[in-house]
Amino acid sequence: MGDLFAQALNGLSYGVLLFLLSVGLTLIFGMLDVVNLAHGSYYMLGAYAGLSLIAATGNFWLALGLAPLAVGVVGAVVERTCLRPLYRRGPLDQVLLTFGLIYVFEDLVKWIWGGRIRSIPTPELFASSVNVWGAVIPSYRLFVIGFGLAMAVALWLVIERTRLGAIIRAGVYDSEMTAGMGINIHRVFTLVFAFGAALAGLSGVIAGPIQSAYPPMGASILIPALIVVVVGGLGSLKGSLAGSLLIGQAETFGKAWLPGASMLIIYVVMAVVLLVRPQGLFGRALK
């Protein structure tokens, strides 16, 4: 029983990381209609910006606050200069562009930080492990769980309870109609894209002490994030959270109980969801 609970906590911490990464992806997807394959690059940029900020200030918490801002600025610039001219073109052009951006960012990171494997040290405050009802878990992972769930609540409040959130929801539903209502939809696009990138950057810093930082790290995290988006439903905050937690648990218990088939589990979950609910757990029914 202690075993089950310990694995559930492991799955929760992994799921929460996936949530922070995929929520930006799903909002960008839902609102801008852009399959942003370079989303993992912002995750990578976050980790590296975090590394530099920690090296400069010695303070993990400062890096956690500042790195996402820097990544958000990069996201805004990319949206204004690269993506905006492509909105009227087909999805293939956007996929090609964002796919190309993966390589640009990867080389940029190699150029600035080098190709060596790096890693963000665990903050002193959470360096040990703790016993939670018989389950031993690193205290840092408990922090990740708490922080991620708090972010989910905060995001929900913004999207469901503020004027900006209403505009974003309207934009996800029908961006042309929203523009027709007198909203400067382009400004909202930039904001959402920058915000999504900043969240990816944030998850890069958060994941830093658990995982290593290396140039193709963004590409390897992209697949699970895309699966979460598909499972949860495009453009849905709730879907992104539910999808992340589901995939987090499925992958963790797969590794623990069916190690031989663990790589398959998340794909099986995705296939089952697609068969039963093609629009994803919380997605709008397909037109």
Place this chain on the structure above:
Amino acid sequence: MAQLTRRKFLGGASAIAAGAAAGPWVLRAHAQGAPIKIGLVLPYSGVYAVLGESITQAMELVFARENWTVAGRKIEMIKEDDEMQPPVGIRKTEKLIESDKVDILTGPVHSGILMGMRDKVHNSKTILIVSNAGADAISRERCSKWIFRTSFSNWQPNQPMGGWVAKNVSKDVFIMAPNYQAGKDQLGAFKETFVPAGGKLVGEDYPKLGETDYAPYLTKVRQSGAKAVYAFFSGTDAVNFVKQYDQFGLKQSIKLTGAGFLTEPDVLPAQGRSALGVITGHFYTPLLENPTNVAFVRDFRAKFGGKMPDGFACQGYDTAETIVRALKAVGGNTQDKEKLVAAIEATAFESPRGPFRFDPKTHNVIQPFIYIREVKEVAGGLNNVPFDKVADVRDPGTGCTLPA
């Protein structure tokens, strides 16, 4: 026969001359002997680029010592990036053999690339000196008279560790490696001596290659009642595994041991203090005190901005040293390949790792020692400090029948 090769060579040389419009230069070059071309198939991009870089740098160190000339012929290195992808590595191998017509090939890091290269090299009778990839098969049923290996077979660093861990650490061990051929090879070799020494495997897991979250496995380790873990991981896997092992608080109660790659200098800085106390077996550590290694470490650091050489650099050093010595032995004649193969086979010298020689049965290096090392804080940061060793580790070479 000599006439024929000479004519053929002149034909090739004048074709180049016509192409480059540099006739007199080529004629002069021929008078001294055309350059000896050494083709390198290594990763120069991605995470494993640091391995390719270490191997290449150490080779350059040796060739520079010889003024890039051996037996009156210039040495020319042709580097190809295999991107750690078998199709790319195999394509680059074909390019080096067919269009560059290299005299000697070296590389790769990836065992999958090595297995893909094997038949191309064997059938074209190209000499390949493997400078990293450890696939056991190349010293066993897939061995070839044209293929040598200066690095290791996966079996070599692991087989002595099984008995050593059972005797000196614990008999209740959980073993773990990535789910691919090298991972299974390495743990298989560990089991060969661990079980007969009275060891009991309390658990065994194969996470996927490139795993980022080891939490589910680490929870299983804690629940298994293991007194020690033996692991083979490298690259980012090694960083993630060692860091998370420490974060889960396992290090104090369950000793972490493994194959040397777990804490090599390519991953040690990223692991930081999480790696302290980890015990590994490997054929090299820069802290060895033999005179060849002391000079190697000094020269390597002087040439490459203070960088410490690692096991990969030692492999590069031994590859280049083998090439230089064998070419000197045959007077720079790369046309008579049978003779060159015999010269390589007979090459023996003092390597930074100890007395270096090939096993004539398999063309694989006989490891003079597998050093048992512990990660400690020493001058210059964290490093693998040797404190015990097992001598003369020779791959069994089962199924390899090289012509004598």
